[in-house]
Amino acid sequence: MTEVDGTPNGWLLLTRGLTKRFGGLVAVDRLPLAIRAGEVRGLIGPNGSGKTTTVNLLSGLYRADAGEIRLRGERIDRLRPHEITARGVARTFQTPKLFGNMTVLENVLLPALAELDRGGHRPRPKILERARALLEFVTLDPQRHAMAKELSGGQSMLLQIARGLMVSPIHLFLMDEPFAGVHPTIKDTIMETILRMNQEEGVTFLIVSHEMATLRRLCLRVSVMHEGQLIAEGSFEEIANHAAVLEAYLGR
Ligand SMILES: Nc1ncnc2c1ncn2[C@@H]1O[C@H](COP(=O)(O)OP(=O)(O)O)[C@@H](O)[C@H]1O
Ligand SMILES: [Mg+2]
Structure with a gap:
């Protein structure tokens, strides 16, 4: 394998045989995912097809029953969530997980706190500057001193996104249903x-x-996932004309 910037052949994320079972149910079934550095990849599939479980596996929240996950060539499937974050993987949750009694700005600063704890060398003024810039992007800077619990659902999603982007360096951002139930402006x-x-x-x-x-x-x-398996992959045109996809969405 040729390595460019620690990324074998341009693949940022590679999974092989990735499997997660809940009792008798195989929620993720030998999933092979391959995502290039710099890609924006969509992950779709009917309800219960294993998308959230996949995100939970990639972020270390769940331990895989079988298979492997490689990030920039390195096995991460035995690491704990904070160790995966430290390697540049951020995520959002479908139901926002924030510290309600901390301010918006404090929530955004949390990844930087973890970074300082790891002995990170980003100077504090740079950290604060980044936090403010990200809050500005997501239109929450005016609310930076509000308690996170005062935000709407959509604003909470924006805050989760700003917080994820504080992870430094950030390579991969996993988003689970970021648009679900949010106002079109926030979308x-x-x-x-x-x-x-x-x-x-x-x-x-x-x-x-x-x-x-x-x-x-x-x-x-x-x-495209269905019943834990990757059933199709490609451009929207390719997916839309794919028999297995139509069958998965329309039923037999
Ligand atoms: N923590 C869990 N315990 C037991 N079953 C689960 C758990 N999480 C998900 N499942 C089951 O695994 C399957 C995949 O779920 P999920 O990954 O949430 O699907 P999706 O996000 O695609 O809707 C579903 O059948 C779901 O009921
Ligand atoms: Mg889900």
């Missing part, structure tokens, strides 16, 4: 933030969403 802000971070900072994204029209504006390629 636009989320889309702009994804595109901007992808273009300006080369952040790679894996975005779980049901919103095809939105994904189409963000992603060149989508991966």
Whole structure:
């Protein structure tokens, strides 16, 4: 393998045989995912097809029963969530996980606190500058001293996104249904933030969403899951004409 910037042949993330069982149910079934550095990849599939479980495996929240996950060539499937974050993987949760009794700005600063604890060398003024710039992008800077619990659902999603982007260096951002139930204005802000971070900072994204029209504006390629398996992958045109995809969505 040729390595460019620690990324074998341009693959940022590679999984092989990735499997997660819940009792008798195989929620993720020998999943092979391959995402290039700099990609914005969509992940779709009917309800219960294993998308959230996949994100939970990639972020270390769940331990795989079988298979491997490689990030920039390194096995990460036995690491704990904070160790995976330290390697540049951020995520959002479908139901925002924030510290409600901390301010918006304090929530954004949390990844930097973990970074300082690891002996990070980013100077504090730089950290604060970055936090403010990210809050500015996601339109929350005016609310930076409000308690996180005062935010709407959509604003909470924006805050989760700003917080994820504080991870430094950031390579991969995993988003689980970031557009679900958010106001169209906030949806636009989320889309702009994804595109901007992808273009300006080369952040790679894996975005779980049901919103095809939105994904189409963000992603060149989508991966389709059904009953834990990867059943198709390709451009929207390829996916739309794929028999297995139609069958998965329309039923037999
Ligand atoms: N913690 C869990 N315990 C037991 N079953 C689970 C758990 N999480 C998910 N599942 C099951 O695994 C399957 C995949 O779920 P999930 O990954 O949430 O699907 P999706 O996000 O695609 O809707 C579903 O059948 C779901 O009920
Ligand atoms: Mg889900």
